[in-house]
Amino acid sequence: MVLSANDIHCSYGSSDASIKVLKGASISIKTGEVVAVMGPSGSGKSTLLHALGLLERPCKGKVLICGEDGWGLSSRRRAELRNRKIGFVFQFHHLLEEFTLKENVMMPCLIAGETSEEATQKAESLLERVGIIHRSSHFPSTVSGGERQRAAIARAIIMKPEIVLADEPTGNLDSKTSLEVEKLIMELAEEGNRSFLLATHSHDLAGAVHRKVFLNSGIIKKS
Amino acid sequence: MKQKLLWALARRHVWSNANSTVVRMVSILSMAGIAIGVTSLIILQAFMGGFTEAITTGLTKMNPPLHIYVPGGTYMDDFDLGVVQSIADEIPQISVIQGILEKPAVVSGAPGTVSGAMVRGVTGTELIIGKDIARELGVTAGDEIRIASTAGVEISGMGRVLVDTIATLIIDSVGDFGIEEYNSSLIVVPLNTARGIFRAPDQLTSLGGYVNTGEDPVEAAELLNSALYQEYVGGGWPVYMSCIPYLSFHGNLFKALGLERIAMTIVLALITVVALLNLSSALTMIAMEHRRDIGVMRAMGLTPNAVFSVSLLRGLLLGGTGAGFGFIFSWISIFVVNRYFPIKLDGTVYWIDVLPGVFPLTTALIVTFATIFVCVVISIFPAISALSSSPSKALRYE
Numbered sequence: 001m002v003l004s005a006n007d008i009h010c011s012y013g014s015s016d017a018s019i020k021v022l023k024g025a026s027i028s029i030k031t032g033e034v035v036a037v038m039g040p041s042g043s044g045k046s047t048l049l050h051a052l053g054l055l056e057r058p059c060k061g062k063v064l065i066c067g068e069d070g071w072g073l074s075s076r077r078r079a080e081l082r083n084r085k086i087g088f089v090f091q092f093h094h095l096l097e098e099f100t101l102k103e104n105v106m107m108p109c110l111i112a113g114e115t116s117e118e119a120t121q122k123a124e125s126l127l128e129r130v131g132i133i134h135r136s137s138h139f140p141s142t143v144s145g146g147e148r149q150r151a152a153i154a155r156a157i158i159m160k161p162e163i164v165l166a167d168e169p170t171g172n173l174d175s176k177t178s179l180e181v182e183k184l185i186m187e188l189a190e191e192g193n194r195s196f197l198l199a200t201h202s203h204d205l206a207g208a209v210h211r212k213v214f215l216n217s218g219i220i221k222k223s
Numbered sequence: 224m225k226q227k228l229l230w231a232l233a234r235r236h237v238w239s240n241a242n243s244t245v246v247r248m249v250s251i252l253s254m255a256g257i258a259i260g261v262t263s264l265i266i267l268q269a270f271m272g273g274f275t276e277a278i279t280t281g282l283t284k285m286n287p288p289l290h291i292y293v294p295g296g297t298y299m300d301d302f303d304l305g306v307v308q309s310i311a312d313e314i315p316q317i318s319v320i321q322g323i324l325e326k327p328a329v330v331s332g333a334p335g336t337v338s339g340a341m342v343r344g345v346t347g348t349e350l351i352i353g354k355d356i357a358r359e360l361g362v363t364a365g366d367e368i369r370i371a372s373t374a375g376v377e378i379s380g381m382g383r384v385l386v387d388t389i390a391t392l393i394i395d396s397v398g399d400f401g402i403e404e405y406n407s408s409l410i411v412v413p414l415n416t417a418r419g420i421f422r423a424p425d426q427l428t429s430l431g432g433y434v435n436t437g438e439d440p441v442e443a444a445e446l447l448n449s450a451l452y453q454e455y456v457g458g459g460w461p462v463y464m465s466c467i468p469y470l471s472f473h474g475n476l477f478k479a480l481g482l483e484r485i486a487m488t489i490v491l492a493l494i495t496v497v498a499l500l501n502l503s504s505a506l507t508m509i510a511m512e513h514r515r516d517i518g519v520m521r522a523m524g525l526t527p528n529a530v531f532s533v534s535l536l537r538g539l540l541l542g543g544t545g546a547g548f549g550f551i552f553s554w555i556s557i558f559v560v561n562r563y564f565p566i567k568l569d570g571t572v573y574w575i576d577v578l579p580g581v582f583p584l585t586t587a588l589i590v591t592f593a594t595i596f597v598c599v600v601i602s603i604f605p606a607i608s609a610l611s612s613s614p615s616k617a618l619r620y621e
Contacts, residue, residue, distance in 0.1 A: 075527050079527070080526075
């Protein structure tokens with residue numbers, strides 16, 4: 001298993017007015033598997049992804065990434081695990097505005113301590129792959145939404161992570177661009193035998209994945 | 224590479240031009256505030272220090288650092304000089320003791336000119352006249368001046384009578400003594416010439432002592448004074464001669480200047496404190512502006528320590544650039560003022576004609592590095608705040 005989460009509980013707010021978002025969610029993802037998490041707004045899809053991606057510590061439960069207990073590690077080791085094993089794609093791309101698309105894509109390599117030359121080479125090759133090499137020196141604010149999301153996807157996979165967590169990757173795109181991004185995600189998953197966990201509302205995207213699960217009332221139900 | 228990345232992140236954050244010019248403007252204003260604070264502090268030290276130094280130099284240039292005198296104003300003579308010389312020989316800090324005869328006289332130069340002057344006789348000198356009195360008398364090096372004195376006393380059948388002496392002398396050089404008071408009234412002549420003018424063949428008004436290079440005149444004066452005291456008290460005599468450092472004659476002036484300098488330094492340091500507070504809010508604003516970016520970076524694997532470092536580097540970058548500019552601006556300002564816009568003073572009031580700015584390198588470096596250090600310290604709060612915020616929270620609420 002690339003990712004395995006068991007009995008994840010998450011809540012927000014103080015103990016008096018706490019909102020329980022996840023009430024024992026469990027999920028497992030195999031290598032190369034593309035899974036879609038579906039559910040209504042506010043059902044906790046983003047919270048689940050953040051907990052699985054080691055960004056939000058769950059109140060209870062265990063997250064294993066390639067067999068390692070993510071939340072049992074030191075913060076430094078956890079950061080390293082995020083850098084090397086997990087890729088993130090956000091709904092609003094979340095590219096760093098002060099950096100060009102190429103620099104954004106290079107960022108995980110630079111964080112990992114790779115040289116600028118190595119990172120540049122990898123970033124250019126990925127930008128070529130996702131079809132935006134001509135925009136490599138552009139800043140995010142000067143390119144289209146689809147191009148930004150492609151750059152965000154390239155950034156998520158540059159470290160060849162075991163799993164990519166994508167939070168509504170097409171949620172902010174028009175239908176044509178959504179289809180292109182969906183196609184790209186499926187191609188990349190196949191090319192790298194890479195696992196994807198996609199939180200989405202899109203039935204088109206959900207229709208293309210290997211497996212769908214539903215998040216309702218804080219619990220994951222199989223399709 | 225990682226350090227390079229952290230610097231790049233900090234630099235882009237403070238110079239952000241991607242989606243908002245506000246951050247860049249805030250950064251520029253914060254740096255300008257720091258630069259102005261540092262510049263004003265250094266310039267203050269340069270001119271206050273320059274003023275004190277010019278006066279000190281002027282006073283010490285024309286007066287030996289040790290002043291040996293007889294309290295009460297009684298004249299001394301060559302015997303006293305010999306006594307002091309023999310005592311000073313035992314004090315390694317002191318190099319030379321010389322006799323001084325200084326009295327007022329009337330001087331004339333070019334036809335129709337006349338002026339009051341202070342004639343000072345010392346050994347081993349030529350005739351030097353202050354530049355302002357030389358101008359007043361219309362004379363220069365090689366010209367003749369006549370010095371008239373009424374100090375001579377003769378006994379005649381009429382009893383004790385004052386006798387005029389008029390000496391005609393050739394000026395060897397016109398001197399800039401550094402202080403307006405000396406330039407406008409002092410004429411330095413050989414001791415024997417002065418004794419001739421004042422008809423006082425053995426007389427001295429005071430003694431002057433010089434110290435070896437690097438020695439402290441205050442310490443040397445204390446040693447000599449103590450030795451003189453022992454000499455007289457040990458021999459059963461009342462204390463006759465005393466020694467003080469020459470600058471202590473003007474001790475109150477230097478104390479007043481020192482107090483003024485402290486007060487102005489405090490006022491200008493407060494301006495720098497205001498600039499630092501402004502920087503603190505700018506850093507907080509920049510941290511808030513980039514909260515989401517830090518969340519994204521953490522998602523990509525940036526460690527909490529690295530996040531902390533980026534926040535500190537922002538402070539270092541803004542503070543370092545501001546303080547660095549302040550250091551450079553102050554140097555340029557002092558140079559330009561000295562060279563092109565000298566600050567004129569009324570020499571009769573301030574002793575010197577031009578206020579000199581002396582770049583205080585050590586003080587400037589201390590001010591600059593202290594400011595940078597404080598900038599880094601005040602960036603700790605936003606750094607801790609960035610650390611305590613979970614990446615998920617930063618991403619979710621943006």
